[in-house]
Amino acid sequence: MPKPTLREALLDAGCEQLHAGGYAATGVAAIAAAAHAPKGSFYNHFRSKEALAVEALGRYGDSRRLDLLTDPGVAPLQRIRDHLEHLRSDLAAHAYRRGCMYGNFAAEGPAGAPAVTVAVSAALERWRTLLADTIRDAQRAAEIGGDVDADAAAQLIVDAWEGAALRAKTVGNSTPIDNVTELVFNRILSVG
The missing domain is CATH 1.10.10.60 (Homeodomain-like)
Known part of the structure; x- marks a missing residue:
């Protein structure tokens, strides 16, 4: 090697x-x-x-396992569960103290580093887009109600997840993440 x-x-x-x-x-x-x-x-x-x-954010993005959202061999709603569980496991591996790099950098909003802000924004938008596409797949498979606005739901999931990851840093446990996960699957993405 x-x-x-x-x-x-x-x-x-x-x-x-x-x-x-x-x-x-x-x-x-x-x-x-x-x-x-x-x-x-x-x-x-x-x-x-x-x-x-900016390069570190790209590398971090590779670790987010967005590919789990596009796996054609897995039912769409399960793909979302698998993806969020991966993100949860990563937070747990660091005792919930590191949070999500995207959210951390977004919260800082480094004024002297506009390329960082652009990279974070692009990464969050890519995540939101893939989530929205997976939600639409789940609607076509009748796993999620057709009345759910896929784009709005995906944006809410990204925003709620990022907020929960920041909150988990302050409490040092999974409670905020667990609350968001329950909300996602029992309210936002429930069958109509």
């Missing part, structure tokens, strides 16, 4: 440091130190912390 490059080590460290500490509180020096690299070498691989953060 090839040795990871310094760029990859910086990106790995950046993902971890930015997720744990947030955008504003994480400096280039901390990222370089976590990668066991001199601070000056950071700029040989990334234009700025903002550029690294």
